[in-house]
Amino acid sequence: MTTVGVVQFPGTNCELDALEAIGHLGGTGQLLWHGDDTVAGVDAVIVPGGFAHGDYLRPGAIARFSPVMQAVVAFARSGGPVVGICNGFQVLTEAGLLPGALQKNRDLKFLCAMAEVQVASDNSVFTSRTNVGDVLRIPVNHFEGNYTCSAETLAELEAEERVVLRYVDNPNGSVGDIAGICNGTRNVVGLMPHPERASHRLLGSEDGLPLLGSLLDAAGVTA
Amino acid sequence: MSEPLYRALGLTDDEAEAIEKLLGRQPNNLELSMYSVMWSEHCSYKSSRLHLRRLPTEAPWVLVGPGENAGVVDVGDGIAAAIRIESHNHPSAIEPYQGAATGVGGILRDIFTMGARPIALMDPLRFGPLEDARSRWIAEGVVSGVSGYGNSVGVPTVGGETVFDATYQGNPLVNVLCLGTLPVDRLVLGVATGVGNLAVLLGNRTGRDGIGGVSVLASVGFSDDEDDAAKRPSVQVGDPFEEKRLIEACLTLLDEGLVVGIQDLGGAGLTCAASETASRGGTGMDFDVSAVPRREAGMEPFEVMTSESQERMLAIVEPAGIDRVMELCARWEVEATVVGRVTAGGQLRILQGFDGEVLADVPASTLHDDAPLYDRPMAPPAGIDDFRADLASVALPAPDDVGLDLLEMVTDTSWVWSQYDHQLFLNTVVGPGGDASVLRLKHPISGIDTGRGLALTTDGNHRWCALDPREGTAAVVAEAMLNLACVGARPLALVNCLNFGNPEHPEVMWQLSEAIDGMTEACRVFDVPVVGGNVSLYNESQGADIDPSPVVGLLGMVDDLAAVPPGLTWADGDRLLLVGSASSHELSGSAWAFGRGHRRGTLPPLDLVSVTAVASVVRDLVAAGLVSAAHDVSSGGLGGCVAEMAVASGIGARLARVADHADLFHESMGRVVLAVHPDRLATVEDRLGDAAVEVARIGLASGDRLSVKGLFDLSVGQLTERSRGRLPDALGHGNTQA
Numbered sequence: 001m002t003t004v005g006v007v008q009f010p011g012t013n014c015e016l017d018a019l020e021a022i023g024h025l026g027g028t029g030q031l032l033w034h035g036d037d038t039v040a041g042v043d044a045v046i047v048p049g050g051f052a053h054g055d056y057l058r059p060g061a062i063a064r065f066s067p068v069m070q071a072v073v074a075f076a077r078s079g080g081p082v083v084g085i086c087n088g089f090q091v092l093t094e095a096g097l098l099p100g101a102l103q104k105n106r107d108l109k110f111l112c113a114m115a116e117v118q119v120a121s122d123n124s125v126f127t128s129r130t131n132v133g134d135v136l137r138i139p140v141n142h143f144e145g146n147y148t149c150s151a152e153t154l155a156e157l158e159a160e161e162r163v164v165l166r167y168v169d170n171p172n173g174s175v176g177d178i179a180g181i182c183n184g185t186r187n188v189v190g191l192m193p194h195p196e197r198a199s200h201r202l203l204g205s206e207d208g209l210p211l212l213g214s215l216l217d218a219a220g221v222t223a
Numbered sequence: 224m225s226e227p228l229y230r231a232l233g234l235t236d237d238e239a240e241a242i243e244k245l246l247g248r249q250p251n252n253l254e255l256s257m258y259s260v261m262w263s264e265h266c267s268y269k270s271s272r273l274h275l276r277r278l279p280t281e282a283p284w285v286l287v288g289p290g291e292n293a294g295v296v297d298v299g300d301g302i303a304a305a306i307r308i309e310s311h312n313h314p315s316a317i318e319p320y321q322g323a324a325t326g327v328g329g330i331l332r333d334i335f336t337m338g339a340r341p342i343a344l345m346d347p348l349r350f351g352p353l354e355d356a357r358s359r360w361i362a363e364g365v366v367s368g369v370s371g372y373g374n375s376v377g378v379p380t381v382g383g384e385t386v387f388d389a390t391y392q393g394n395p396l397v398n399v400l401c402l403g404t405l406p407v408d409r410l411v412l413g414v415a416t417g418v419g420n421l422a423v424l425l426g427n428r429t430g431r432d433g434i435g436g437v438s439v440l441a442s443v444g445f446s447d448d449e450d451d452a453a454k455r456p457s458v459q460v461g462d463p464f465e466e467k468r469l470i471e472a473c474l475t476l477l478d479e480g481l482v483v484g485i486q487d488l489g490g491a492g493l494t495c496a497a498s499e500t501a502s503r504g505g506t507g508m509d510f511d512v513s514a515v516p517r518r519e520a521g522m523e524p525f526e527v528m529t530s531e532s533q534e535r536m537l538a539i540v541e542p543a544g545i546d547r548v549m550e551l552c553a554r555w556e557v558e559a560t561v562v563g564r565v566t567a568g569g570q571l572r573i574l575q576g577f578d579g580e581v582l583a584d585v586p587a588s589t590l591h592d593d594a595p596l597y598d599r600p601m602a603p604p605a606g607i608d609d610f611r612a613d614l615a616s617v618a619l620p621a622p623d624d625v626g627l628d629l630l631e632m633v634t635d636t637s638w639v640w641s642q643y644d645h646q647l648f649l650n651t652v653v654g655p656g657g658d659a660s661v662l663r664l665k666h667p668i669s670g671i672d673t674g675r676g677l678a679l680t681t682d683g684n685h686r687w688c689a690l691d692p693r694e695g696t697a698a699v700v701a702e703a704m705l706n707l708a709c710v711g712a713r714p715l716a717l718v719n720c721l722n723f724g725n726p727e728h729p730e731v732m733w734q735l736s737e738a739i740d741g742m743t744e745a746c747r748v749f750d751v752p753v754v755g756g757n758v759s760l761y762n763e764s765q766g767a768d769i770d771p772s773p774v775v776g777l778l779g780m781v782d783d784l785a786a787v788p789p790g791l792t793w794a795d796g797d798r799l800l801l802v803g804s805a806s807s808h809e810l811s812g813s814a815w816a817f818g819r820g821h822r823r824g825t826l827p828p829l830d831l832v833s834v835t836a837v838a839s840v841v842r843d844l845v846a847a848g849l850v851s852a853a854h855d856v857s858s859g860g861l862g863g864c865v866a867e868m869a870v871a872s873g874i875g876a877r878l879a880r881v882a883d884h885a886d887l888f889h890e891s892m893g894r895v896v897l898a899v900h901p902d903r904l905a906t907v908e909d910r911l912g913d914a915a916v917e918v919a920r921i922g923l924a925s926g927d928r929l930s931v932k933g934l935f936d937l938s939v940g941q942l943t944e945r946s947r948g949r950l951p952d953a954l955g956h957g958n959t960q961a
Contacts, residue, residue: 010468010556013377017649020670035554051375054464110370110642141644143374194646202652202663202787 001028002219005042007072007088009034009052009063014085014196018048021196025209027216037067044081044125044219045072047088049141049194059087059102059144060094069095081125081218082188086142089180089190098183098190099157100149102142106173110143114204115193116168117179121161124182125218126189129210136207138193140171140179145192147174147181157181165191187218228252232259238595245589253573253583256525257590260491261498264760267594270726271758274739282752284715292333292413292487293403294754296716298780300673302666303407305339308400308681308720308776310759314459315397319364323397324372324461328533330401331378332487335470336536338411338477339403340667342648343660344373346383346399347681347720347774348639351392353953358387361395363954369399370642375463376470380643381651382660383681385636385950388817390685390772393764398720398757400681400776404667409477413486415500415508415539415565420483422497422508422563423548426469427534429493430518432459434530465534465557472555473536478668479551481544488535494528494590496537497563498571501587504539507566508587511577514562524573524582539565601732611690613823615816616809616885625862625884626935630945632814632859633866638950652676656871657790658706658855661781676781678712683774684858687890690812691826692734692771696741698826698892701834703777704749705855705895708838710788711845712779714749717742719756719775724768726760734771735760742773748831749838751777781846788845791871793852793898793924799876800907801861803837803894804917806830808885814858815888827891833916834893840914841895849907852898862887862931864896865922869929870946875939878922878931887934898924 006018008031019029032039034052039045052063063069069091076082076097084092092098105111119127119134130136149157154175157163165180172192180191195208229239232255242250242258250258264270280288286303287295293307311326327344334341346369351358362385373380378401415422476482484504486496493515501508512524518532540548545561552559564577571590573583604610622628640655653661659680664673682703687695700717707714719742724731735758746753762769781788793799810816811824844850852872856864861881869875881887899907911918930936 010471011375011377011464013467013647016670017647020649050377051464051467054375054462054467056464110374110644112374112644112646113641139646141374141646197646197649200649202784203646203649204787 002043002216003041004029004044004046004215004219005032005039007032007034007045007047007068009066011052011054012048012050014049014194017196018046021199021208021212024199025213025216032068034066034068037071039071039075044215045075047084047091049086049088052087052091060090063091064095073097076188079185079187081215083126083215084190085194086192089192090144092188092190097188098181099153100147102144103146103148104144105146111171112141113139113171115140115171117165117193118168120163120166124164124186124189126211126214127164128214128217135168137198137205138195138208139197140193142192145172147178149175160184164189229255232256233263234259238262241595245593246585251583253525253528254585256529257494257583260494260529261590262594266491266495268758269595270597270599270760271721271735272596273598274736277739277743278753279743279746280753285752285754286410289753289755292336294716294718295337295410296754297407298664298677300666301407302664303405303410304677304778305334305337305403305405306716306718306776306778307333307755308398308718309757310720310722311397311399312395312722312759312762315365316361316395319361320368320371321460323365323368325459325533326397326399327369327372328461328466329489330399331376331466331470332489332536334401334403335473336413336485336487337405338409339405340474341378341401341403342650343402343662343679344378344380344399345679345681345776346380347683348383348385349391349396349772350387351395352389353387355392358392359954365395365397366639366642372461372463374644376467377647379645379647379651381645381662382655382679384683385639388685390770394762394769396722396772398774400718402679402778406668411477411482411485413500414484414504415506416483416504417541418506418565418567419542420565421540421542421545421561422565423538423540424515424560424562425472425536425538425552425557427462427465427532428516428518429527429530429532431522431526431530432532434526459531459533461533468555468557469534469536472552472557475551476538476548479547481540481548482538483541484539486537488537490531492528492530498587498590500537500539501571502591507568507570508563509566509572509574509577510563511574512582513575514560516558516560528573599726599732600729601736602729603733604730610823611825614809615811615821615824619810619816619819619821621884625887626937628815629862629866629935629937630942631818632863633870633942633946634949635870635946636950638954652784652787653710653790658709659712661710661788663784674784676784678707678710678779678781679776680706681774681776682706683772685770685772686814686817687812687826688738688773689770689822690824693737693741694826694829696738696773697745697831698829699773699775700742700745700749701829701831701892702855702857703775704834704838707777707779708841709845709853709855709895710781711842712781713842714751714777714779716754716778717746717751717775718754719773721756721758722762722769722772722774723760724763728768731768738771738773745831748835783846786848789850789852791852791854791868793868793872793874795874795925796901797851797898797924798901798904798920799878799922799924800897800899801894801919801921802841802897802911802916803833805889805891805894807891808889810885810889813860813888813890814863827889829892836914836916837893837895840911840916844897844907844910849903850897850899854896856894856896857890860888860890866929866942868896869939870943873939874924875926875928876922876924880919880921881931881934887931
């Protein structure tokens with residue numbers, strides 16, 4: 001059976017939401033404790049949102065040294081599907097699995113709101129069930145969601161079509177309206193919007209389901 | 224001769240004498256400081272207890288009523304809901320960010336103390352006018368503090384209110400409500416039972432922050448700015464990451480059944496936690512003050528015992544379970560230290576080492592139960608008859624331009640709540656900005672969705688209460704009822720936060736007593752039990768008391784949450800109905816009258832029975848999915864109500880049958896505007912007819928203008944711009960205090 005592992009650091013708070021959304025899609029999930037140095041038994045990894053280690057020092061800066069992250073990095077390097085959502089995206093950039101960094105929002109304010117994102121690449125473990133050009137309604141919820149990187153990195157991301165999601169109406173000042181990117185081998189994706197928050201009709205949108213479903217597909221291939 | 228110590232600690236001569244009588248000897252300085260914090264207004268409710276007893280508190284579904292850390296009600300399917308509201312007004316006036324942040328932290332601990340996982344916060348806020356620079360600074364800091372702490376600790380803030388008025392200049396109100404859910408069988412109380420059991424201090428180290436906070440801050444008013452600055456060290460500093468780990472650790476301990484009783488450390492710190500748990504358990508406690516982990520060297524025992532350092536809990540644990548407790552706390556990186564032992568005999572002894580010197584030795588219950596009870600003098604304000612006879616509808620001329628007045632009245636508060644995570648836990652079906660928030664009700668352990676929903680609203684209205692604290696408070700409860708009805712919910716339980724001025728002023732005590740009577744009347748008619756509350760007195764600045772500001776939180780149940788409730792948005796072509804009738808068109812107490820400086824007069828009469836009927840039929844129509852929008856008429860009157868709906872919808876409306884500006888702006892309580900698709904109009908009107916409530920067809924939703932025949936004609940675009948721009952324009956688009 002395919003199992004999605006959801007990493008839990010002290011301060012993580014979206015881990016149960018991720019599990020619920022995976023369950024809603026018929027998938028199976030389990031928590032991965034930050035102090036364990038293994039991801040054995042899982043076919044995909046979600047690094048969920050929250051405030052790992054309180055975001056102290058800098059979001060993701062402490063979390064990336066966790067034993068579990070060494071295992072997540074090895075899993076990703078071996079081709080395993082890994083997705084970082086919000087704080088998880090920040091952790092993946094700090095861990096060096098994805099380029100660039102997330103700085104404070106342009107308005108220097110925390111922002112929790114519905115956002116529209118357009119699929120810029122359907123070639124990744126998180127967008128395979130979507131089509132380029134699809135517009136998805138998915139909430140954002142962050143203070144440090146303003147994606148930035150060097151001009152060279154940006155050119156590389158664009159040339160290799162590694163921007164997977166772009167904001168329709170940029171809420172945070174991200175360069176190139178970037179909401180999500182993938183690595184060169186397209187098995188690691190980071191994004192600021194929270195697809196698990198768009199996973200039930202009573203929550204106002206189900207547009208997160210194709211993204212999470214894509215991950216289940218990728219996990220199935222690994223399994 | 225210098226002043227006796229007890230006075231410096233905030234105790235009166237009579238109170239000092241009472242302590243001596245209880246002990247049969249002179250208290251030492253440590254004992255005196257313990258009594259001073261426990262007998263403070265904040266901890267003992269000494270001015271209000273006598274009156275609070277009148278509130279109705281019982282219903283078959285109430286599991287825990289007032290007096291514990293939180294009220295608890297049975298919500299079915301083996302789930303209980305814990306709810307509590309508290310104020311953090313004075314700390315927020317001095318240090319807005321930390322004042323608000325620690326307010327959030329404190330209310331969360333009250334909830335997980337009961338064994339509940341906190342699932343939602345709400346924050347009713349009151350600030351001075353936007354024109355005042357200091358009030359803007361306070362508002363921005365408070366919002367940043369709620370955002371900074373609440374988001375990080377991982378509990379969504381799903382609603383609240385933000386009001387700006389001159390009465391709060393110098394004394395803002397920061398009330399915070401928290402809701403949690405727990406399996407009914409995990410309910411725990413703050414009791415220390417079982418002689419030989421251990422008291423374990425969990426969480427943060429103890430520092431000098433917040434020493435005497437309850438007596439220094441919460442129990443006196445503000446005079447001038449220099450004194451306020453001197454009070455700043457009494458404000459605590461919050462650490463949401465510590466609190467997050469503390470929540471997880473405590474809930475894990477409770478899951479494993481390792482805890483006999485547990486108590487948060489809030490006002491009065493360790494003194495309160497030790498004495499209250501022992502007092503409730505009918506036991507005593509030996510407390511080793513030297514064992515308490517400290518943040519700084521050289522702290523005196525009295526500082527350790529009264530410090531209000533945040534993010535601490537006191538758990539009562541059986542000796543057999545202590546190793547497992549330590550192991551689980553270590554997993555969550557929460558410091559845990561045995562600091563006490565439950566003893567027989569009822570004495571609270573503060574020791575320097577368990578076998579060391581006895582520093583204090585007092586009956587635990589005397590700190591908790593023997594606090595003074597004051598029947599303070601009360602009297603209606605002088606000249607109340609003239610005050611009430613001065614009617615706004617008589618005194619104020621009709622406006623030249625009704626539309627301009629309406630433009631001034633509508634404020635979109637999304638600037639505030641877009642800074643709060645209001646979606647975490649995937650429960651939020653209706654979030655901030657609606658009449659009431661609606662959350663999916665899931666089992667707190669299994670996560671199984673019950674298909675039902677919890678609805679939550681907070682309401683207050685200082686204008687109504689300034690004119691008539693009794694009728695005004697009843698109207699506030701009525702508004703909360705209608706807010707629940709608009710999302711299809713029936714009421715379960717009410718909590719209150721009673722924000723008033725200086726209780727040593729007889730008119731303030733009269734206001735408090737009247738407000739409690741008004742709340743009692745309304746709760747009896749609506750059959751709603753009061754399950755908890757908080758009293759915040761001494762809200763005054765420069766000698767002026769704030770307008771009486773009772774705030775209520777009302778929890779309700781949506782029995783079948785099959786669809787998203789209609790909300791404020793109407794569709795093009797919807798017919799608009801006004802349900803319920805106005806008792807009068809009197810403008811006194813309205814936002815319109817206060818906006819023109821008229822803060823006197825008599826409220827339109829309130830008919831609670833009629834409100835019950837309107838709430839009941841609106842609830843049924845919403846639950847049946849027959850209406851496209853439902854919004855109660857409150858602040859701003861019918862004009863404010865339809866303007867908010869037009870802004871939310873982005874669609875205008877043409878209204879008729881509104882006679883004049885008084886008809887548009889009066890706030891006679893008990894009315895709801897419904898928007899109904901033409902195909903369902905007959906059905907809806909039949910049901911309203913069966914319910915024997917008054918109903919009037921008032922207009923049609925359509926186009927891009929909001930107009931009332933013969934009164935005004937505004938573009939929805941202009942209304943929207945003014946409504947959405949007001950807060951960002953005044954408070955800035957950025958954030959400076961986070």
